[in-house]
Amino acid sequence: MFNGRQRYSLLFPFLIIIAISFMGIGGYMYIEDYNFIDALYMTVISITTVGYTEVKPLSPNGRLFTVLLLISSFTTFAYALALITQYVASGELINYFRQRKMVKQIDELTNHVILCGLGRNGQEAAITLRQNKVPFVVIEQNEERVRSYMAKNESLLYLIGNATEDETLQKAGIDRAKALLTALPTDADNVFIVLSARSLNEKLTIISRASQHSALNKLRKAGANKVVMPDKIGGAHMASIVSRPDVMDFLEYLTGYAESGSIVDVMEIGTLSKDYEGVPLRQLIDDHLAEGIVIAIKTTSDYLITPSPSLLLERTMKLFFLHKINVRNASMELVQKA
Structure with a gap:
C-alpha cells in the first residue's frame, strides 16, 4: 500500500507542471496585463516550445520574462515528463490507482474477516476463507510476501502495514468486521493485536495463533475467543492419522x-x-x-x-x-x- 512519501513522489511531477504553469500565467497577467485565457495560451506555447503566434507583441519586460520562463521550464518540464513516463512504463501509476480502488473496496466491506499475517498459517487461512466465499482483508507488513502469494493465487484485498497499530486495524474496517484471525509467528505481537482489536470492537470474534503454551492464558485474557496452536494440532493430526486412519x-x-x-x-x-x-x-x-x-x-x-x-x-x-x-x-x- 502506498504511504505518504510514495504518493508524494507520484504527484511530484504533476506539481512541477502546475507550478510552472501558474508562474507563467501569473507573470503574463501581471507584466502584460493579459486576461487569464491569453496568459494561459502564452504559457502553454512557451513551456511546450510550440512557438505559435503571440497574442500581441511583448514589451521588453514581457520578453525578458518569456526568456526566464523558457529557461526555467525547459529542464523542469522535461524532468517532469520523464518522471511521468517512468511511472507509466514501470506500472507504478497504474498500481497507485489500483491501490486506491482496493482501499475503496475495503471501505465497502461489512461482516468480513481481518487476517493478520500472510505467513504459512495465514496463507492456509486465506485459501480456506476464499474456498468458503468469506470476504476478508489481509494485513501484512512484508509487501514481497503479498506479491509472492498473489503470483500463485487469485488477487486479494490487503493492507501493507503493522497490525498492532490501531490505525491499520481501523483501515481494515475492524468496526464492521465479524472476526479477526491473527497468525503472526510472535506471541507478543498476537497478544498486542488481540488487545487492540478487542478495545476497538467488543463484539468481534477473535481467533489467535499461539506458539508457546505460556501464551494461551495471556491471549484469552487479552480477549481472544479461541486460541490455536498449529504445532500441537499438526502433531496430534499426524498421530491420529496413524492411530485412527x-x-x-x-x-x-x-x-x-x-x-x-x-x-x-x-x-x-x-x-x-x-x-x-x-x-x-x-x-x-x-x-x-x-x-x-x-x-x-x-x-x-x-x-x-x-x-x-x-x-x-x-x-x-x-x-x-x-x-x-x-x-x-x-x-x-x-x-x-x-
Missing part, C-alpha cells in the same frame, strides 16, 4: 478437504421461516433436506448427535447438515450459515 480420512471427507468429498453445512433455525419453529425435525427434512442427513444439532448448551426426527425445532438451534457437493440444489440454499 479411517476415522481421519472420514473427517477430511466430511469437511470437504478430500477432493471428491462431501461438505458439512450449518443451518440456523432462526434464519428460516417462523413456520418451522416448534415443528418436528422430520418436517424440515421432508421439505428441504431430503438429499442429505442431519448429523447433529447444536442447542444453547449441548450437541445432539443423530437427533430424532420427532425433535421439535427451536430458533436458537443450529443444524449440521451433511450432503454431497455435487447434489447441491436450490433448496439447499437455505443451508448457508457456516
Whole structure:
C-alpha cells in the first residue's frame, strides 16, 4: 500500500507542471496585463516550445520574462515528463490507482474477516476463507510476501502495514468486521493485536495463533475467543492419522478437504421461516433436506448427535447438515450459515 512519501513522489511531477504553469500565467497577467485565457495560451506555447503566434507583441519586460520562463521550464518540464513516463512504463501509476480502488473496496466491506499475517498459517487461512466465499482483508507488513502469494493465487484485498497499530486495524474496517484471525509467528505481537482489536470492537470474534503454551492464558485474557496452536494440532493430526486412519480420512471427507468429498453445512433455525419453529425435525427434512442427513444439532448448551426426527425445532438451534457437493440444489440454499 502506498504511504505518504510514495504518493508524494507520484504527484511530484504533476506539481512541477502546475507550478510552472501558474508562474507563467501569473507573470503574463501581471507584466502584460493579459486576461487569464491569453496568459494561459502564452504559457502553454512557451513551456511546450510550440512557438505559435503571440497574442500581441511583448514589451521588453514581457520578453525578458518569456526568456526566464523558457529557461526555467525547459529542464523542469522535461524532468517532469520523464518522471511521468517512468511511472507509466514501470506500472507504478497504474498500481497507485489500483491501490486506491482496493482501499475503496475495503471501505465497502461489512461482516468480513481481518487476517493478520500472510505467513504459512495465514496463507492456509486465506485459501480456506476464499474456498468458503468469506470476504476478508489481509494485513501484512512484508509487501514481497503479498506479491509472492498473489503470483500463485487469485488477487486479494490487503493492507501493507503493522497490525498492532490501531490505525491499520481501523483501515481494515475492524468496526464492521465479524472476526479477526491473527497468525503472526510472535506471541507478543498476537497478544498486542488481540488487545487492540478487542478495545476497538467488543463484539468481534477473535481467533489467535499461539506458539508457546505460556501464551494461551495471556491471549484469552487479552480477549481472544479461541486460541490455536498449529504445532500441537499438526502433531496430534499426524498421530491420529496413524492411530485412527479411517476415522481421519472420514473427517477430511466430511469437511470437504478430500477432493471428491462431501461438505458439512450449518443451518440456523432462526434464519428460516417462523413456520418451522416448534415443528418436528422430520418436517424440515421432508421439505428441504431430503438429499442429505442431519448429523447433529447444536442447542444453547449441548450437541445432539443423530437427533430424532420427532425433535421439535427451536430458533436458537443450529443444524449440521451433511450432503454431497455435487447434489447441491436450490433448496439447499437455505443451508448457508457456516
